[in-house]
Amino acid sequence: MLDFSHQIKTKFVFGKEAESQVGRELQKLGVQRVLLHRTDGFHLRGLIKNIKESLAAHDIFCCELGGVKPNPRLEVVREGIKLVRDKDIDFILAVGGGSVIDSAKAIAAGAVYAGDIWELFTNKSSVQGALKTGVVLSYPAAGSESSNVTVINNTDTNQKLLVSSEYLTPAIVFMNPELTYTLPKRLVAAGIVDIFSHICERYFAPDTYIGVIDRMEEAALKTLVSIGAKALDNPEEYQYRSELMWLATIAQNDTLGVGRVHDWGTHVIANELSALYDKTHGETLSAIMISWMQYVYKQDIHRFARYARKVFDVTAKQDVEAQALEGIRRTKEFFRELNMPTNMNELDIQILDVQKLADKVQYDKHTGTIGKFAMLDKRDVVNILNDAAKC
Structure with missing residues (x-):
């Protein structure tokens, strides 16, 4: 085997009704203000409602950002970075699959970066930090819920590029297989x-x-x-x-x-x-x-x-x-x-x-x-x- 350094920093909460533990687990992490980043769709409305109620029950502020599409867009990431700064967010919770998770990771990195977020993807700079992120997983595929990678699509340049950094690994993921039944x-x-x-x-x-x-x-x-x-x-x-x-x-x-x-x-x-x-x-x-x-x-x-x-x-x-x-x-x-x-x-x-x-x-x-x-x-x-x- 080649030499390697490997650490999985993500906590996995796996099983039926795992998402009901969101408020309690984030409170343990000291989270106070959450950006709930989600994909759009009728099938998620009940889930989003339950998550918001769980956060409110533990006195955690929440605001939302939707608009995520497959091949997550740079323009949504920039919108999220502005929202995080305006609302003094300290944690980003992605609800969905790989696209929204990658978008959340990019927002988390961009929120603490002084320049434009795309500079990190074009190797003009490197990730030096990021807000903490978490995931309520409803679509298993990309594995982004515990990886250190984010992939973003720039529609202006027709480029889909990635960034990897230890700062991007989500802190916690809630995994309920039943959420995949209606996909x-x-x-x-x-x-x-x-x-x-x-x-x-x-x-x-x-x-x-x-x-x-x-x-x-x-x-x-x-x-x-x-x-x-x-x-x-x-x-x-x-x-x-x-x-x-x-x-x-x-x-x-x-x-x-x-x-x-x-x-x-x-x-x-x-x-x-x-x-x-x-x-x-x-x-x-x-x-x-x-x-x-x-x-x-x-x-x-x-x-x-x-x-x-x-x-x-x-x-x-x-x-x-x-x-x-x-x-x-x-x-x-x-x-x-x-x-x-x-x-x-x-x-x-x-x-x-x-x-x-x-x-x-x-x-x-x-x-x-x-x-x-x-x-x-x-x-x-x-x-x-x-x-x-x-x-």
């Missing part, structure tokens, strides 16, 4: 793909095998394959939804990724696809991942063969390359079971500009590449995009 089926499917991809970004690594980490990742992927379609078809099955909620969390807070290099090539491409065409993150991942796998599997064919055997129970009687290719085929089949796109034609993009998309990808400034499992330059990215466009 649209398509949204749950996209979340499952996001979770799956987060694990794959760690599993397909350029370093040597690590027994415990490999087996943890394989078990998590195998569980997703086993329960994914069942969770869609049985939306009020608590067991499936509770496993999805916890898998989303551990897939992104590095419980499954310590001690090794991560790839992130698929995510880097998919993020720009989301930003340029305003598509759901999970859908852009599934539309790209199969083409990425087919392009890079020979980089470590034994790794892909192991993936096929451990995750999809592909027989070891086949030769190594046949195993690897069968694992990729089964991945595609899994995404199709979820009714997720497996190529860009299925994303319903009217005019696809592959070169423009490849140009906008954030390549490493030193190497001109993305990814670690396979270091891909712009030509490679174009080849992957072209494959995903013609499938």
Whole structure:
């Protein structure tokens, strides 16, 4: 294992009616004035009402900010920063999924930063502090509820960029799987793909095998394959939804990724696809991942063969390359079971500009590449995009 430093600072309050403990838990943290940051939607009205009543019962001031959309917008972050300063807020509580959590984290960092928040995303400055944040999770997918990352979309520049900092990790998250029962089926499917991809970004690594980490990742992927379609078809099955909620969390807070290099090539491409065409993150991942796998599997064919055997129970009687290719085929089949796109034609993009998309990808400034499992330059990215466009 590589050297690592790992600390999860988040307290997890997991189970039925977890959200009823918001006021009491925030009072323990010394919180006095909360910005309740939420996604818009009728399905959250009852939840928001309950949270506000819990805060009021513990004498905690609350004001609200909605307007969050998938691919969270920079303009909402700036609005939130102003509101936090005007109302002397000391804690930001995100209610929803990854988009609102990322927006809350960015507001928390921007509220204590003297310059414009976008400077942190373009590496003109670094995060030096942030207000504390918390989460009432209603959509398990991104794992942002206990990660140190925020991703924000600047619609003026068509860029979707990330910032990571220890200051951004939420202090507490309330996780009630029952809150996911009414989510649209398509949204749950996209979340499952996001979770799956987060694990794959760690599993397909350029370093040597690590027994415990490999087996943890394989078990998590195998569980997703086993329960994914069942969770869609049985939306009020608590067991499936509770496993999805916890898998989303551990897939992104590095419980499954310590001690090794991560790839992130698929995510880097998919993020720009989301930003340029305003598509759901999970859908852009599934539309790209199969083409990425087919392009890079020979980089470590034994790794892909192991993936096929451990995750999809592909027989070891086949030769190594046949195993690897069968694992990729089964991945595609899994995404199709979820009714997720497996190529860009299925994303319903009217005019696809592959070169423009490849140009906008954030390549490493030193190497001109993305990814670690396979270091891909712009030509490679174009080849992957072209494959995903013609499938």
